[in-house]
Amino acid sequence: MTTPDPELSAADHDLIAQVSEGRPRAIARMMSRAEAATPADRMALAQIFRRAGKAHVVGITGVPGSGKSTLVRSLALEIRKSNRTVGIVAIDPSSPFSGGSILGDRVRMNDLSGDDGVFIRSMATGGALGGLARPALDTVDVLDAAGFDVVLIETVGVGQDEVDIVSAAHTVVVVSAPGLGDDIQAIKAGVLEIADIHAVSKCDRDDAARTVADLEAMLTLGRGDRRSRGWTPTVVPTSAEKSSNIDRLLNAIDGHLDHLVESGEMKARKRRIAEMRILKAAEDEVRARLLRQRQGKLADLIDKTTDRALSPHAAAMQLLDGIKDDQV
Amino acid sequence: MTTPDPELSAADHDLIAQVSEGRPRAIARMMSRAEAATPADRMALAQIFRRAGKAHVVGITGVPGSGKSTLVRSLALEIRKSNRTVGIVAIDPSSPFSGGSILGDRVRMNDLSGDDGVFIRSMATGGALGGLARPALDTVDVLDAAGFDVVLIETVGVGQDEVDIVSAAHTVVVVSAPGLGDDIQAIKAGVLEIADIHAVSKCDRDDAARTVADLEAMLTLGRGDRRSRGWTPTVVPTSAEKSSNIDRLLNAIDGHLDHLVESGEMKARKRRIAEMRILKAAEDEVRARLLRQRQGKLADLIDKTTDRALSPHAAAMQLLDGIKDDQV
Numbered sequence: 001m002t003t004p005d006p007e008l009s010a011a012d013h014d015l016i017a018q019v020s021e022g023r024p025r026a027i028a029r030m031m032s033r034a035e036a037a038t039p040a041d042r043m044a045l046a047q048i049f050r051r052a053g054k055a056h057v058v059g060i061t062g063v064p065g066s067g068k069s070t071l072v073r074s075l076a077l078e079i080r081k082s083n084r085t086v087g088i089v090a091i092d093p094s095s096p097f098s099g100g101s102i103l104g105d106r107v108r109m110n111d112l113s114g115d116d117g118v119f120i121r122s123m124a125t126g127g128a129l130g131g132l133a134r135p136a137l138d139t140v141d142v143l144d145a146a147g148f149d150v151v152l153i154e155t156v157g158v159g160q161d162e163v164d165i166v167s168a169a170h171t172v173v174v175v176s177a178p179g180l181g182d183d184i185q186a187i188k189a190g191v192l193e194i195a196d197i198h199a200v201s202k203c204d205r206d207d208a209a210r211t212v213a214d215l216e217a218m219l220t221l222g223r224g225d226r227r228s229r230g231w232t233p234t235v236v237p238t239s240a241e242k243s244s245n246i247d248r249l250l251n252a253i254d255g256h257l258d259h260l261v262e263s264g265e266m267k268a269r270k271r272r273i274a275e276m277r278i279l280k281a282a283e284d285e286v287r288a289r290l291l292r293q294r295q296g297k298l299a300d301l302i303d304k305t306t307d308r309a310l311s312p313h314a315a316a317m318q319l320l321d322g323i324k325d326d327q328v
Numbered sequence: 329m330t331t332p333d334p335e336l337s338a339a340d341h342d343l344i345a346q347v348s349e350g351r352p353r354a355i356a357r358m359m360s361r362a363e364a365a366t367p368a369d370r371m372a373l374a375q376i377f378r379r380a381g382k383a384h385v386v387g388i389t390g391v392p393g394s395g396k397s398t399l400v401r402s403l404a405l406e407i408r409k410s411n412r413t414v415g416i417v418a419i420d421p422s423s424p425f426s427g428g429s430i431l432g433d434r435v436r437m438n439d440l441s442g443d444d445g446v447f448i449r450s451m452a453t454g455g456a457l458g459g460l461a462r463p464a465l466d467t468v469d470v471l472d473a474a475g476f477d478v479v480l481i482e483t484v485g486v487g488q489d490e491v492d493i494v495s496a497a498h499t500v501v502v503v504s505a506p507g508l509g510d511d512i513q514a515i516k517a518g519v520l521e522i523a524d525i526h527a528v529s530k531c532d533r534d535d536a537a538r539t540v541a542d543l544e545a546m547l548t549l550g551r552g553d554r555r556s557r558g559w560t561p562t563v564v565p566t567s568a569e570k571s572s573n574i575d576r577l578l579n580a581i582d583g584h585l586d587h588l589v590e591s592g593e594m595k596a597r598k599r600r601i602a603e604m605r606i607l608k609a610a611e612d613e614v615r616a617r618l619l620r621q622r623q624g625k626l627a628d629l630i631d632k633t634t635d636r637a638l639s640p641h642a643a644a645m646q647l648l649d650g651i652k653d654d655q656v
Contacts, residue, residue, distance in 0.1 A: 042639075042641050045639065045641070046639035046641065046642060049636060049639040049640070050636050050637075050639070052636065053636050134640075137640075161489075267634075270634050271630055271631075271634050274630045274633040274634040274640070274643075275626070275630045277633070277640035278626070278629055278630065278633055278640050278643045278644050278647060279615070279618055279619075279644075280640070281640045281641045281643070281644035282614075282618055282644035282647050282648055283611060283614065283615060283618075284644075285641075285644055285645065285648060286610070286611065286614045286648065287607070287611060290607055290610055290611075291607075298603070298606070301606055302599055302602045302603045302606065303599075305602040305605070305606055306595075306598050306599050306602045308377060308378050308380065308381050309378075311370075311373065311374035311377040311378070312377070312462075312465075312602070312605035312606050312608070312609045313370050313373070313374065313609045313613075314374060315602075315606045315609070316606050316607075316609035316610035316612075316613055317613065319606060319610050320610055320613060320614065
């Protein structure tokens with residue numbers, strides 16, 4: 001299972017061994033390579049992938065203002081109390097143009113730093129080429145291979161890319177807060193149905209009871225029950241401010257893992273995750289091949305499409321024919 | 329330029345002619361076909377594409393709660409006052425699982441209905457296969473070919489797909505509202521840099537002056553000036569509630585179009601849009617070809633990846649080899 005790749009450099013072989021030992025600097029370096037993804041990086045990541053597969057991967061998603069970052073921090077502390085280690089991958093919304101990342105509430109994570117049993121990685125969208133899903137899930141693999149017991153993926157939960165990322169978790173927690181506006185509620189609809197567990201945040205507020213009741217009513221109507229056969233999503237009211245019910249949330253998360261394993265559903269879920277990751281990787285590869293044609297056939301097709309002599313779809317079909325012929 | 333495709337059915341030929349005449353029922357039917365995109369639909373859409381290219385396409389984006397829907401409605405009324413017709417494509421956040429669309433504040437658009445010079449289309453995310461960009465931009469083509477002078481595309485402005493859609497506009501207006509939280513501001517960063525015009529909404533509020541000042545400070549620092557050479561993005565304070573400065577916003581939009589045409593920048597922007605649409609179409613096509621293999625080679629690759637004997641990237645490379653050999 002851990003047979004070294006003959007093409008792997010000695011340095012990379014050492015790096016992988018250090019990741020397996022859980023050394024923080026090696027973990028951070030391997031994560032940077034997951035973002036860069038050169039051919040050499042991919043060979044090293046393939047070895048990391050083989051060593052991963054033991055961690056419980058938990059996706060935590062919620063709209064802006066839902067208080068999910070604070071909840072993730074509280075949950076991480078709770079996991080540490082149970083003598084388990086925890087890795088956190090936080091996906092930041094950021095500019096696709098500058099590549100810059102807005103730290104925002106990430107800084108509040110600071111009280112977890114200095115603890116070797118916690119590793120936090122913030123990721124920014126990496127620009128136009130390819131989505132976030134591949135680097136984010138490769139980063140989860142690094143934490144998994146490094147031996148972290150639980151890996152939390154925190155996303156804002158808007159857009160197909162983020163839905164893909166959170167769908168690659170074994171257990172999905174959707175965070176809802178009381179008192180958010182209509183626009184926000186509309187966005188939330190996209191992730192409600194993939195929840196295994198609903199956490200309601202800010203339950204020290206008066207209007208939280210209504211949010212809990214709304215979610216429970218939605219579940220009674222049979223929505224949100226599509227992911228795990230035989231599992232009824234639960235609603236957990238929490239308050240990170242008052243540190244209340246964070247233990248109950250962790251119990252629900254652990255209970256969902258037990259359900260997955262005992263029911264045999266885990267195998268099916270892992271297959272779905274593998275399929276999604278293969279298709280994403282294939283799409284990224286094709287996109288890279290297409291862009292390599294920028295100076296050649298593509299330039300001519302852009303001219304014809306700009307002049308409206310050829311539709312984008314017709315141009316795309318000609319472009320794909322070119323790729324096949326060139327055996328790129 | 330409008331040579332009929334020999335393979336086009338007589339009925340489709342009639343439908344396209346009716347779209348060109350601006351008949352609402354034909355427009356609506358063609359839009360449904362843009363969402364379905366069967367091979368016959370694509371042939372009809374290619375003809376629509378050839379007839380499009382005259383409208384001024386304006387992207388209007390802003391985070392949840394920014395008040396952009398209200399602003400779009402006010403702007404549409406202002407465009408009508410200037411004796412121009414206007415089409416609106418509103419992209420709704422919605423569930424990727426149910427395919428359902430949350431109407432929310434769309435209903436407030438009702439006071440524009442009954443006016444033949446306005447056509448409004450709401451679109452929902454169409455599920456896992458392919459993104460929103462292709463159907464949304466094909467829908468813009470339908471309105472363009474139907475003779476609408478201005479086409480407004482309204483998006484929430486989060487996620488790569490939405491950034492792609494709004495980047496396909498000739499003029500991009502980013503709507504900012506005073507008093508939104510930090511999480512929301514962070515999300516906004518992704519679209520601020522593609523703005524040609526910044527509209528600040530809700531300027532009847534006391535704290536709006538600070539939002540205007542913040543945006544102007546950002547522009548002074550040289551950010552947000554990457555899209556149009558020789559164009560300095562302007563900040564327009566508006567209040568849709570009090571109908572104030574909507575005329576000034578429309579003047580800024582018209583002024584940007586004049587700049588694009590006079591500077592020759594329009595040609596460059598149209599080429600960038602064509603390139604994006606071709607690449608998106610190619611990616612959609614490849615995704616469809618990959619999914620057709622679900623029963624064959626992909627099933628075996630999923631097994632190997634689930635067992636971690638093969639990395640997702642290695643599996644993807646084998647899958648793509650399969651496509652090439654089969655000449656799918």
